[in-house]
Amino acid sequence: MVGRVRVVAVVVTFDRLDLLRRLLDRLAEVPELDEVLVVDNASTDGTGEWLAEREAAVTGLRSHTLATNTGGAGGFHAGLEWAMRRDADLVWLMDDDGLPEPGCLAELLTRHGELDFWGPVVVDEADPERLVFPIRLPGSLRTVHRVTDVEAAALDGLVRDVVIPFNGVLVTRELVERIGLPREEFFIWGDDHEYRLRAERAGGRVATLPGARVHHPSVGELGTPMMGGRTTYNHSPSELKHYCMARNNTVNLRDYRGWPHVLAFWVKTVWFYALTRPQPGRIATSARAAYAGLRGDFTGHRAYLRR
Structure with a gap:
C-alpha cells in the first residue's frame, strides 16, 4: 500500500x-x-x-x-x-x-x-x-x-x-x-x-x-531499417501479427494522424515487401487487412488463429 x-x-x-x-x-x-x-x-x-x-x-x-x-x-x-x-x-x-x-x-x-x-x-x-x-x-x-x-x-x-x-x-x-x-x-x-x-x-x-x-524476451525484427536506413518498418514473421498490425495501424493513423500518414504507411508497406524484404503475398495481405479495418470489420484475424 x-x-x-x-x-x-x-x-x-x-x-x-x-x-x-x-x-x-x-x-x-x-x-x-x-x-x-x-x-x-x-x-x-x-x-x-x-x-x-x-x-x-x-x-x-x-x-x-x-x-x-x-x-x-x-x-x-x-x-x-x-x-x-x-x-x-x-x-x-x-x-x-x-x-x-x-x-x-x-x-x-x-x-x-x-x-x-x-x-x-x-x-x-x-x-x-x-x-x-x-x-x-x-x-x-x-x-x-x-x-x-x-x-x-x-x-x-x-x-x-x-x-x-x-x-x-x-x-x-x-x-x-x-x-x-x-x-x-x-x-x-x-x-x-x-x-x-x-x-x-x-x-x-x-x-x-x-x-x-x-x-x-526479444521480439525479433521490430524497427527493421529500410530505404537505406532513412526509416524503419515493424516486420513480424507472424501472419497473424502482420494482419493485425496492417489493419489496426491503418485505423489508428486515420483516426489520430490523418490520411497523409495512412498513405505514407501504405507506401512503406509496399516498399518493404517489394524491395527491402520481398514477400509479394504480404502486400496482398496488408491490403485486405487495411480495407477491412477501414470498413470497421475486425474479424479477419480469426483466419490466422491456431486451430
Whole structure:
C-alpha cells in the first residue's frame, strides 16, 4: 500500500505458463502492490487450473479465465474493467512475458500525482542495455535502440510524451474514467498504441522513466531499417501479427494522424515487401487487412488463429 493509494496489477496471459509462474513469483515480492488480477485468455496449457490452485493459496491474487481467446486487446479491456470494479486507484498493466526489476514499481510510484500514464523502459532480457521496443524520441525522427540513448534524452529523469504501453505501465483511475477501456476488437497489435494516443488526445500526462526497467524476451525484427536506413518498418514473421498490425495501424493513423500518414504507411508497406524484404503475398495481405479495418470489420484475424 502506498499511502491511501490502492495499486492493482493486471496481467494478461495466454499459453505461457512457465513465464506466468516467473512473473507471479516476482509480483509476490513487490510490497507496493495491493492485488494482482490475472486474465487468462482461454489458455490450453493448464494455466487456468494452475491459477485456480495458486489463487487458493496466495492472498491478493485473483484470476479469471475467459471463454475464448480475445487477444491482448480483449484481455486488457477485461482486466482494466475488472481493476476499476476492484476500486484500483492505479493499475499496473503487463503481459505474461515481462519481468519487472524488483524496484520497478517503487521507482514508477515516485512520479504519482505528476503523471497519468507512465512506464519503464522495456529491455531485452538477453542484453539489458538494448531496448526490446525501439523508441522514437519526441519531436524527432530519431529512433533509438539502446537504454543509454533514452537516458541521454531524459530531462529530470523523464522522457515525456512517450511510453511503451501494457509493458509495466501505470495508469490512473481518473484517466481510465476519462478515456475508457482499450479497444478489444483490435485483438493484438496497435491496441496499446491507440490507448496511448487516446490518452494524449485527452490531455493525459505521458512519460517513460529510464530508471525503471522491465525485462522482456526479444521480439525479433521490430524497427527493421529500410530505404537505406532513412526509416524503419515493424516486420513480424507472424501472419497473424502482420494482419493485425496492417489493419489496426491503418485505423489508428486515420483516426489520430490523418490520411497523409495512412498513405505514407501504405507506401512503406509496399516498399518493404517489394524491395527491402520481398514477400509479394504480404502486400496482398496488408491490403485486405487495411480495407477491412477501414470498413470497421475486425474479424479477419480469426483466419490466422491456431486451430
